Amino acid sequence: MSAEPTRTVELPPNPSRRQLLAAIFGLWGVAGAGLAVPLVRYLLAPLTMTTPVSEIPTAQLDLATAALTERWKPLTLEVAHRDAWLESGKRLVSVYARQMGPDVQVLSGTCTHLGCHVNWEDAKNKFHCPCHAGEYDAEGKVLAGPPPKPLAKLPARIEAGNLVVELPVGVA
Numbered sequence: 001m002s003a004e005p006t007r008t009v010e011l012p013p014n015p016s017r018r019q020l021l022a023a024i025f026g027l028w029g030v031a032g033a034g035l036a037v038p039l040v041r042y043l044l045a046p047l048t049m050t051t052p053v054s055e056i057p058t059a060q061l062d063l064a065t066a067a068l069t070e071r072w073k074p075l076t077l078e079v080a081h082r083d084a085w086l087e088s089g090k091r092l093v094s095v096y097a098r099q100m101g102p103d104v105q106v107l108s109g110t111c112t113h114l115g116c117h118v119n120w121e122d123a124k125n126k127f128h129c130p131c132h133a134g135e136y137d138a139e140g141k142v143l144a145g146p147p148p149k150p151l152a153k154l155p156a157r158i159e160a161g162n163l164v165v166e167l168p169v170g171v172a
């Protein structure tokens with residue numbers, strides 16, 4: 001009687017329960033990491049966000065009606081009030097403007113203490129806030145009183161005979 005040769009049959013690997021769980025958790029980890037990247041970017045976005053130039057509201061004033069000199073001149077600008085894409089009326093913004101050589105300079109007329117309207121006192125060469133006696137010099141720097149910071153300088157330019165003033169949110 002001859003012995004038959006033994007044959008070994010290789011069975012496909014049978015993953016254990018532990019390997020299966022490891023694979024599931026591994027896939028979970030990859031999916032979680034994939035979702036975490038946009039979530040972290042979303043949460044950190046406010047730290048790096050700037051208002052695109054095209055979204056900064058601007059106001060225009062025909063310089064023919066408001067000839068500027070080297071003395072501060074009070075101007076009232078009309079700005080479209082916009083919430084997201086809804087335009088809901090106009091608001092008035094008080095500023096001071098002057099022409100210094102080729103440059104036009106514009107200061108916000110809003111006191112940096114509690115938001116009252118400041119008055120330019122030409123004879124005293126300073127701005128005065130009637131609410132709490134805040135005072136600013138001719139460059140808008142704080143001279144006296146409670147204002148915590150200078151009057152805001154607003155970017156401005158002359159375009160086709162118009163004074164164009166940029167009004168960043170919260171400034172004017």
Ligand code: FES
Binds near residue numbers: 133
């Ligand atoms: S609001 Fe101007 S000094 Fe207080």
